[in-house]
Every structure is written in C-alpha cells, then in structure tokens.
Amino acid sequence: MGDSLLTSLNDLPIRDDLRGREPYGAPQLDVPYALNTNENPYPPSAALVNAIGEAVKGVAGSLNRYPDRDAVKLREDLAAFLNRDTPGAGLTGRDVWAANGSNEIIQQILQAFGGFGRTALGFEPSYSMHPIITSVSGTAWINAHRDADFGLDPERAIKAVEEHRPDVVFLTSPNNPTGTALPLEAIEAVLKVAPGMVVVDEAYAEFRRAGTPSALTLLPGNPRLIVTRTMSKAFAMAGTRLGYLAADPAVIDALLLVRLPYHLSAVTQAVARTAITFGDELLDSVNALRRERDDVVAWLRAEGLEVAESDANFVLFGRFADRRGVWERMLDRGVLIREVGPPEWLRVSVGTPEEMAAFRTALKEASKEVGEAGPGGVGGRPPSGERESL
Structure with missing residues (x-):
C-alpha cells in the first residue's frame, strides 16, 4: 500500500478517551508451567470430550440456521445447576442470562x-476489567478502595455509596486478585443504600471454602441485585467462553435491549449444556484444587510470606521489594505467574500437584537469586514484632 499506509494508532480518528490505553491481557507464553490466568488445570475427561463431540455433531447439520437467540434451554440448565449449588435459590431459566464470557455479561x-x-463504583484492588469495561462503555469509574486486609468494612462501603450515589456498584466475591470473599452482611449493607444496580461478581464462587455463602441467597426481594458467574473456572471451560448471571427477570428484560442478536453460537450452547451434564465430574477437580490451594497457602506462610485469605483457585502472596525480579527469574525456570494487584505482591493460580511443586522450587530459587531471602524465609518477612502493616 506504499506511503499511504497508516503507521500508527494515533493516525486514526479513535475516541479521545481511548488514546494512550493498553489492551488488557495476561502474558500468553509457551512455558512448562502456566500459572497466571486462573484456569482449571484439569482438562476434560475422555468421556466429556466424546460427549462434546457428539453434541457439536448434533448441531453441525443446522449451522446454516441462526442459533436459539435467547439460549432458552441453556439458561434452564444453568438455573438447575445454580439451584444445586445454592439450595433454596429457586431459580428458573427466566432468572438467568448467558453471554460470551462473563466480560460480555x-x-x-x-x-x-x-x-x-452515569457512574460505576468498585473497591480496588479488584478485577481489572471492571474499570476497563466501565470506561469503554462511557461510564465514569469510581475507585472506593478495599480495606488494608483486602476485605470490605460494611460501614465504609455504605459511606462510599452514599457519597458517590453510583448507578452501578461492583462487589467481587471471591475477589480477584486477592481471593477474598465478602460476608453477606457487607453485600446486604450496600444493597440497602445503593440507588442503582449492585453486581456481585462470583466468577470463583465454586472454589469458596465450606460455609461461605453465595449472594444468590439474597436475590429474593432484591430486584436490583445481579450475581454473575462463569464456566471458565470451576467447569474448566475457559475455551468455551460462557458467562452467565442470575437476577430478577426484569433485569434480563433490560439486557435484551442491548444484547447483540444471536450472540451465543449453536456450538457454544451445545458445548456448555453438555458440560453441565458432567457437573459432578468437573466439580471433583474443584475439590482437589481447594486442597492444593490450602496446602500452598500453608507453605507460603511457613516460608515467611504474607498471604491473603483465599476462597478462589489462586493465591496472592508477598511482599517483595523486587517482585518483577522474582517474576522474571521464575519465568526463567519455566514457571509463569502473575505480576498483578498491589505493589510487592504476586499471584499464583493453583495447578496440579506437579505444577505446584515446580512453583515452590522456582519461588525459593528466584527469591534467593534476587536477594529476597531473609530471617522469615523466602520472602524475607521481618521478625515477629517488626512486620509491616499492609
């Protein structure tokens, strides 16, 4: 195209508020141990692979036609799963909506x-796509900050909502990147004062520890509450791209006004419905990952590191004077984790026992190499009585 070729994004008439932005995305590198994107490390079983193949074959002959525009049967299946996950939820397909990943939701x-x-308010550190999607939608983002321990004091949350009067409030539980779950009291407190919608992002809900309730229990009588979920994590279906929500049917009516027509392909719907029928098998891996998570939390603390309480399939740990150095040297050893969240902290996705063994070895070696080793272990935590506050 010669000299007429546009050579820079700045040469295009994009929106001014998009200039200078960087695309979202964790590194996608070919490494032996990828522990940076919170995927479920256990692939589908041979039986599930065969069932998915048959399901796709079943719809392949009609791909010349558009799919079910509103994914009615899939939504019914998702409602049934949520009712098993949270007994007493009493959801029907009319209370559930599905889309191309939780980000489209x-x-x-x-x-x-x-x-x-309009404005949306969240409490960071939290899922980084919340402010990104908010701003791209033309909505102003307000960061009200989490507490020092990554929790959320209900009274402080109330004050933030009353001060800013946001149209949308995001509450993430378990929180990404910290893994922290919110007590229902904090969610209820926000619901009582929020003038608009309250979105509880429960992408990692299936990994929560026993006794940790879901915000699904708060749906009755709260028509402005939305609880979002995903099949990417617990269901080990990240490649399927299926997110969903539960809410009052009026909320789904509102979303129908903005959703793109035929946004979920027939193949996606068939694969997701098949995976749900294998729910018990898939959730067995969740139990294994919970145990592995608790083991790595105990090991990190024994090594002298600070660790955020986690109800997810990942762990945030620190603190490092040179976290980039630790991250790079772990990558040199074939272990990719995430440099995300508060400064001095790193996040590891929970993998198989083999992957976590590689993580432990790489972390110890990398920490020593950059001079992070100290009296408390790999992280060099100060002796008892001298520990810094968050």
Whole structure:
C-alpha cells in the first residue's frame, strides 16, 4: 500500500478517551508451567470430550440456521445447576442470562444501566476489567478502595455509596486478585443504600471454602441485585467462553435491549449444556484444587510470606521489594505467574500437584537469586514484632 499506509494508532480518528490505553491481557507464553490466568488445570475427561463431540455433531447439520437467540434451554440448565449449588435459590431459566464470557455479561450490564453521565463504583484492588469495561462503555469509574486486609468494612462501603450515589456498584466475591470473599452482611449493607444496580461478581464462587455463602441467597426481594458467574473456572471451560448471571427477570428484560442478536453460537450452547451434564465430574477437580490451594497457602506462610485469605483457585502472596525480579527469574525456570494487584505482591493460580511443586522450587530459587531471602524465609518477612502493616 506504499506511503499511504497508516503507521500508527494515533493516525486514526479513535475516541479521545481511548488514546494512550493498553489492551488488557495476561502474558500468553509457551512455558512448562502456566500459572497466571486462573484456569482449571484439569482438562476434560475422555468421556466429556466424546460427549462434546457428539453434541457439536448434533448441531453441525443446522449451522446454516441462526442459533436459539435467547439460549432458552441453556439458561434452564444453568438455573438447575445454580439451584444445586445454592439450595433454596429457586431459580428458573427466566432468572438467568448467558453471554460470551462473563466480560460480555459485564459489558451488557453497563450498556443497560451505565453510559455517559452515569457512574460505576468498585473497591480496588479488584478485577481489572471492571474499570476497563466501565470506561469503554462511557461510564465514569469510581475507585472506593478495599480495606488494608483486602476485605470490605460494611460501614465504609455504605459511606462510599452514599457519597458517590453510583448507578452501578461492583462487589467481587471471591475477589480477584486477592481471593477474598465478602460476608453477606457487607453485600446486604450496600444493597440497602445503593440507588442503582449492585453486581456481585462470583466468577470463583465454586472454589469458596465450606460455609461461605453465595449472594444468590439474597436475590429474593432484591430486584436490583445481579450475581454473575462463569464456566471458565470451576467447569474448566475457559475455551468455551460462557458467562452467565442470575437476577430478577426484569433485569434480563433490560439486557435484551442491548444484547447483540444471536450472540451465543449453536456450538457454544451445545458445548456448555453438555458440560453441565458432567457437573459432578468437573466439580471433583474443584475439590482437589481447594486442597492444593490450602496446602500452598500453608507453605507460603511457613516460608515467611504474607498471604491473603483465599476462597478462589489462586493465591496472592508477598511482599517483595523486587517482585518483577522474582517474576522474571521464575519465568526463567519455566514457571509463569502473575505480576498483578498491589505493589510487592504476586499471584499464583493453583495447578496440579506437579505444577505446584515446580512453583515452590522456582519461588525459593528466584527469591534467593534476587536477594529476597531473609530471617522469615523466602520472602524475607521481618521478625515477629517488626512486620509491616499492609
């Protein structure tokens, strides 16, 4: 195309508020141990692979036709799963909506309830896509910050909502990147004062520890509450791209106004419905990952590191004077983790026992190499009585 070729993004007439931004994305590197994107490390069983193949074959002959625009049967199946996950939820397909990953769910919520002249509020550190999708939708983002221990004091949350009067409030439980679950009291407190919609992002809910309730129990009588989930994590279906939510049917009516037509392919719907029928098998891996998570938390603390309480399939740990150095030297050893969240902290996704053994070895070696080793272990935590506060 010669000299007429545009050579820079700045040469294009993009929106001014997009200039200078960087695309979202964790590193996708070919390494022996990828522990940076919170995927379920256990692939589908041979039986599930065969069942998915048959399901796709079953719809392949009709791919010349559009799929079920509203994914009615899939939504019914998802409602049935949520009722098993949270007994007493009493959900039907009319209370559930599905989309192309939980990010599209978030986008649709903001398209319906946010927009120019409106605001969304969250408590960071939290899922980094919340402010990104918020701003791209033309909604103003307000960061009200989490507590020092990554929790959320209900009274402080109330004050933030009353001060800013946001149109949308995001509460993430378990929180990403910290793994922290919110007590229902904190969610209820926000619901009582929020003037708009309250979105509880439960992408990692299936990994929560025993006795940790879901916000699904709060749906009755709270028509402005939305609880979002995903099949990417517990269901080990990250490649399927299927996110969903539970809410009052009126919320789904609002989302129908903004959703793209035929946004879920027939193949996606068939694969997701098949995976749900294998739910018990898939959730067995969740139990294994919970045990592995608790083991790695105990090991990290024994090595002298600070660790955030986790109800997810990942662990945030620190603190490092040179976290980039630790991250790079672990990568040199074939172990990819995530440099994300608060400064001085790193996050590891929970993998198989073999992967976690490699993580332990790489972390100890990398920490010593960059001079992070100290009296408390690999992280060099100060002796008792001298530990810094978060």
